[in-house]
Amino acid sequence: MNKGEIMSIEDTVLRIVNQNSEVNSVITLQTDLRKDLNVDSFGTVMIINAIEDEFKMTVDERDFNEVVTVSDIIGLLETKYGKKGDADGS
């Protein structure tokens, strides 16, 4: 994985979380979805839906049970779903 690919998936996930958050604050990779953004179960569904739209894939909602930070989402997409490139899922 090259640097450009890492930035691409990070930027995409950061944008998705930002666009689907009820809280207006600066979002980083370390942002805690529940503590910092008050993301509840329906908020998680919103984020998952947006990820599925963006990456054209299906995500098992149960995989998000262990997700705490934005970085965890990226890790999940990379390790379980093999997303290493851009938002088109290439």
Place this chain on the structure above:
Amino acid sequence: MVAEFERRFRVDKGVADKLSFNPYYKKMDESIASPRIDTEPYIDLASNNYLGLATDERVKNAVVEALHRYGASMCGTPIATGYAGVVHALERRMCEFAGVEEGIVFPSCYQGNVAILSALIDKSDTVFIDHYAHASLIHGAKSSGCRIRPFLHNDVDHLQKLLNQHGRQGPTFVITESVFSTEGSIAPFEAIASICKRYDALLVVDDSHGIGVIGGTGRGILEQSNVRGFQGIYTASLGKALGNAGGFVGGTAKVIDFIRYTCPGLIYSTALPPAVAAGALEALNVVETEYKDRARRMWGHKKRLSDCLTKCGYDHAQGGAPIVSVSAGSAETTIALSKALFESRILSTPFIPPSVPPNRGCVRMIAGAHLAEKGLAHVCRTLETFAGIPGNKAVPQGRSW
């Protein structure tokens, strides 16, 4: 009990235990106009008795009269023996009042919402639902097994974006509330209705906290938004401003007829007692003649409480409904504020996760039109006293109290 059931049925009462206070399921003695708990009198800011109609003499008399005429229950479902004449009369009156073509009454609005959504939505449909929609709406939509796409709270742009991406892939529902009960925010209903029309989406609105409360004459969200000939589905509780119990579901004659004959949650459920229907019917009479005066008192109370909270530095929601909601943060801080109010003989409603998102605990107070000046003054004095306590986490820190 097997270990799995032990785990599944566990209720976390850690905060209540820590604070030695459980605000839920308080055993109420006497009416909410003059509530007593363990013989002690309290001021009710916890109920949804917006207009004070639950204990209105005319409403109570209508209930008693119908009780003598029909008995305690019709002991049957609406499709069998449960469809009392007064229930039919209530349905007709609610249609005229709220502004829908046809309607039907359920034993509760929660039951109505779950029942109709599970009956009307197909597994292959898509539902767009406000992030903060009531549990009954979420429950109903989920029970259909359809694809659910929440949109950001009251965010028309987000809804439009989602509809643009997915709104023409088959039958589509958009579900929202008129007045959101925890913070009193009001949906941008005209804009949502307009978008639904554009995308051929069937709009479902729960007006439980709007009926009898908003609109020029208290007729709710359709009056407030000047929507005529509403083609969507309208639901409302009869147990809040209308002071009784039950739920109303309104819509086009075709949809209501479909519900009437196919909705299991209606057909197989014992009907609303006629006496309760009579009470709601009489409440509508009172609203039609006295809304202006009662609303003036209700809104005046809301303003007074809001002004008090602002003056004292409380973080509170600025919703457009007569709901006052103090943002209290964590579950512990939220319950602690409710406890402090309770110890001052004030009943409030604390909302903690999962009823609200994490760290968005709030304490709701609704000051109904019936609330006496003396009681309201006591509430304001109490809130002022709390604000003066150093370290009180319900008010912003960093200022000298």
